[in-house]
Amino acid sequence: MTDLPPGYPVLAEADVVLRDGSVCRLRPIKPSDADGVRRFHAGQSDESIYLRFFAPMRTLSDRDIKRFTEVDYHDRMALVATIGDDIIGIGRYDRVSEHSAEVAFNISDHYHGKGIGSVLLEHLAAIAKSHDLAEFEAEVLPHNRKMLSVFSDAGYQVSRRMEDGVVTLHFAIEPTAESQSVRFAREHRAESQSVRALLHPSSVAVVGASRRERAIGHQVLKHIVEGGFTGRVHAVNPGADEILGVPAVASIGEIDGSVELAIIAVPADRVTEVVRECAAAGVRTLLIISSGFAEMDEEGARRQQEVLRLARDHGMRVLGPNSFGLINTDPAVSLNATLTAGIPKPGFFGLFSQSGALAIANLDSAARRNLGISVFASAGNRVDVSGNDLMQYWVEDERTRAVGLYLESMGNPRKFSRVARHLASTKPVIVVKPASASYGAPPGHKVRKPKVKPHAFTAMLEQAGVIHCENVHQMFDVAQLLVHQPLPAGRRVAIVGNSSQLAALCADNANERGLEVVHGPVAVRTEASAIEFQTAVDAAFADDEVDSVIVCFIPPVGALDQEVVEALRHAASRSDKPCVATLLGMRGVDDAGDPTFLHETGEVGGDTPRQAVPLYPMPEEAIRALAAATDYGQWRDKDKGETVLREGIDRWAVRALLDRILEEDPEGRALTSDEARELLDAYGIDVWPRHEAATADEAVAAADAVGYPVVVKSLSPLVRGQAMLEGIRVDLHDAQSVRAAFEALDRRLAPMDANYFVVQRMAGPGVSTVLSTIEDPLFGPVVSFSIAGAPTKLLDDIAYRIPPLTDVDVRELVDGIKLSPLLTGHDGAAPVDRAALEDVLGRLSIMSDDFLELSSVELNPVIAHTSGVTVLGADVMITPATRRIDTAARSLT
Template sequence: SPASVCIVGASRKENSLGKAMLNIMQQMDYRGKIYPVNPNADVINDLQVYPSINALPEIPDLAIVLLPFQMVADALEQLGKFGIKNVVIISAGFREIGGEGIEREKELIKIKEKYHLNLLGPNCMGFFNTAPGTSFNGTFSPTVPNPGNIAFISQSGALGVGIMELAVDTDLGFSLFVSTGNKSDINDNDILEYLYTDPNTHVIAMYLESIDQPEIFRNICRKITAVKPILAVKAGRTESGLRAASSHTGALANPEYIVDGFLKQCGIIRKNNMKELFDSARVLTYQDLPKSSHIAVVTNAGGPSTIASDAIEKAGLELARLSKRTSRKLKKILPVEASVENPVDMIASADHNTYHDALEIIIEDDAVDAVLLIIVRPPVNTTPRKIAQTIEALIYNCAKPIIAIVMSRNDNESGLKDFKRLNIPVFKYPDDAVRAMATLWEYQKIQQRFRRSETIVSTRKMGQTLISGRGAENNQVPLKNLIELLESYDIKCAPNIISAAEENICRFQKSAHDSIVLKIANEQIIHKTETGLLKLNINTKDELLSAMDELKTKANPFLPADVKPLFLAQQQVKGGVELVLGGKRDSQFGPVIMVGIGGIFVEVLKDVSFKIAPVNAYEAKEMLSELRSQALLNGFRGQPPVDRDAFGYTIQQFSLLLAEHPEIVEIDLNPLIWAESQNKAIAVDIRAKVK
């Protein structure tokens, strides 16, 4: 927190940013010195105004610049010469508008580097800090923020203004707000480092439009999420802008899929919108984490509890199975018409004493680790306010999270102030409350995961660099080289031979114990199935010779005139679920791997999970758990189940391969077929593209 601040561009004009900034700073009872700078004023808001930066009586801790963009560079130069080290540039008209704005921002960066400045912005809203004894507001928001324990980092300043305005009438309280703007110097990583040790911040919420320095960001976030939750809304979830790609991985690697996987690896809980973000933030601020996903619902109305039950299942939570002892106790205090199973419907006659007695019984049940308390305004002689007051002693002695759903108009009897005093978040609708409760459990799992996770170190393999074959136009790696590389990482391929000689292929078929598969292996031809260059279920020499003749004829139009068809004969792997492992080198995040349900429908089903390579054993298995087709992985209609530990090991090895071979641009193993007899996924179709 600055002990003194100068406002370059402070103004007497009402409705100007320079006046708004000064007004709000004084309204927050800032205890430091304020030095307005304006050559055309003597006094503003009873403060002495200084005609220039050089006229200031001391070197302030912070300078805030609110000038037209044409004047900003000169002002920054003067601030640097005067010795001020910390600068916030509110002014817009830089990189965000493109063209000349990009050049103007480059000039600011040069000045910043020349004087070793710490620069926030440009094109930002500033920051505030509500810590006790600080109360500094360096924004132009017209709303004084509620103090609290949520830090909010936003790349959009206008969005920050809107959130502050909406938060006034809620129980949302903020420790810190920072608008990062164009992030020409200070970025999310710098702010996160500060928040890691900030005692006044318990929860971090972020609005992101871009992620800078992903590896640094990931390391900081993993450190923070061990002690504080991070929630984020990342803008841009559409599929526009995808480039055409030769591999399945390239086609499926929507930047948002990659971002989603990256944020999970950071330990960040991603939210769909700002309402979900702050609903979850206030619950995480006030409530303990549940020990499990087992939830009890206590209600005086059946409809809302049914909605809550559906939402609980959809969110991956579970209705707790109440003990027989709990049910017997509930029967003694509830009418015969009431339900003593979960959800516990006490019916409309329940008053504040009924709520107290039922809640006391339920929170004593070891099978219950969290409670949703639904209150539809009772027709009997009670109110939500009376209910909150009656359960007060229970709440203070309960370590299990409790969220209230009060379906009532907001008045003196709605109990909102009483629930807030008890640190119980209140929602109007069951769906919103369940989503917030699910976030508590998600953060509990993140903490458990990071306690079990190990760091994986990858080392570039200088002596094993892959090169492309004769298919220079698509930079495909010869299959022989790729198979050798995969097997060096303990990734098993189907027994095979690659040859242009008929006698070699026939010898392989004769020695095979089962059917074989024949494909064209030339790297100039990428997709075999689409071009008909694949033959299955070959059992005899005659079938093999016929298949070779057919594939030769079909392959020749796709090959250069001086290149002969090259055959890949494989032992046919039968049965088992078809999986896919893919990898690509992303321009922002580096090596990215994809795991999913494979085969010819991989791009249709899009049942895939992405993470940044390399991944550890826990992250590898987590990728499998993120797939929708869990029934297939668990064994469906006689198919063998996939051993998640064994396939997780293959995923981990594959991620190391990609991380240690930066020459690989894209790589696909599709499909891998799960072979129960070997307890391994066998790669039967592979391809890789190099730089």
């Protein structure tokens, strides 16, 4: 990268998925692109040239090339979209006033319809916004409908005027709810399409197919052939004519016709060469099963990055390396490209696993439980395709009813939260992430180390509506219920068993899980017949007060009576209420052995709905799964709220303040009290002033200035929030009491160098709270809320949320701590003004989302009282902006 010009913004480089699922590279233009720009221009039609330049400029002069390729990356910015060495699109802006720039695009004739113009506009707008630009304008010929649609379809409020035969457009580039919605929808369609190309290939080539039975390439090819793959299969092996009846060729370039999926199973040191051959052959997607990359050593990590760069530069998506493979049980595909022949039957559960070793266990567990799958994918080192991509695909996959993800690490939690929330609004998302992986990634996974505590991850899942399980066993417990039963309408349950002790145990367990027992527990006789049992179960289902039914039947001796099983099937099949059951010796999905059960209609005969009953060996497992399903159902039904918006926000003032400070201190620093007040005031957060005092006389003078009563307090971290080492005096009404308080605190704290004092007007009584935000390397901005004081810190009673927040998110943030009753009138106290508290939290969340330079902001204490809130302290640390993983424009990370 030695040819980079001065000021070249490396952070503006990005890989982007286009509308057809392929990948292109966006980067700032360089003077060395001169020849590439000439080739790009020479390949354009006369019409395209005229639409861009309003003149028949068949060739570009050296002066034009210099003007186009040499920019300052601030007032003049240009991005090129590339595939391989070819430029396929150019977008640029030129500042025309303090806050406005003219924008223009030129897209290759061969790449129209792929959304390149829209992607360039998103990225240019994000860059321009960071350079204090607020508006774009563009001049477009009236008959250039494609370019006009780029602006009108982006979700901005565009004004137009016609002058001298040219349409002049103006629009603010500040993201709006509509523009954000458009961006996310386009991202979803593109990434879903790219995964579809991976999972629904019409042709597959196994590179490294071997005649040795124990070789990985042989096993994968064997499973593809024996699995009945419906597309074309090719074997690539320079030393064979055919393998397993499949004709073999020496290289992928010798295959007639296109290859949509190349499965690479060669030694690691040959993978780069093979990927290069795939790029030349026009392969769309890669599954790299080969190991020996970043999970091994630094040389492997370098090789892995080289493979990724090569694939993305040529528009290919990559699953792996070190992947266990992928499965698509759709009869139209029937692809088993894994290292195992024993896979679950076709079904409705989508499964993603990062771990190859656990992929085997996951597939085996699903098969043993009779839980069919729709799609399975193993990401291996997760160099490219991740769980986020699979979730984008599952949103619209009709064959998937619920999804499960086993995550050892998470590369982009901010995007995960957004995509998972979208998917969970229609389909359950179940996540297993081992606690041991909270702060460390497995070898081969490139992950930034978070600053926030591990339960911030749990809070993120809760915010997104994701069901968090502790292990794979629990994931399948929940999945077999959610895939085959309706969602509970509420928390009311009926319990039916054939043991009073067991039924009582179920009731206790249900109560502990937040379920309400409204029917029973009913216990039929231990020796009850199937008819007696069915009568009791039918009564439970028929009770209008019941939302779900829990059944536990343990026969006194011998095997379970099949008539009892049939009675349960009969009752459950005629109801729209979910049912979980504990039957002796049975676990998994009971489909009664019906071969037609898995028809996509979900029906067996006529219009009768067919629901399989999930079975559990112990009641606790059944009830835990039912409680998780109930919680999810309530999340899905609840009002998610509207994105937080606030009046009285001056972003330009904050931008100017941050730029001024970082110009003086490029490494960043803590803001002074006055600077922090100026920053927060721009977002409508009023911080009471506090005056430093080094002597008793200065303390008295400060008190006289702010007005009595006042407080004198130490700001030393040694005493803040400490009950045992008091560092504050309150309710001081005159100069004498201020002087005495200062001198007493000074004597006590000076030996510990904790005598750093301020004087501040005294706030009224209320609940002391802490509102803060941190720019986390992994999560991006994270907002937290807690009650002030040592007990909260010791008990870790802190609630977290990931911006952007809705009004419901803000309310749940306040409710998310165990001490929240203190805010609602605990022990007869008056409730605080929740609206005022939530308003400050909302403003803080917006500010943290707007400015990456805000490394941390802590408002402490914030006194919440009956008529509002009083912000008494603010500590702000700023650092130079670094790129967030989930940026303001579409990008692969």
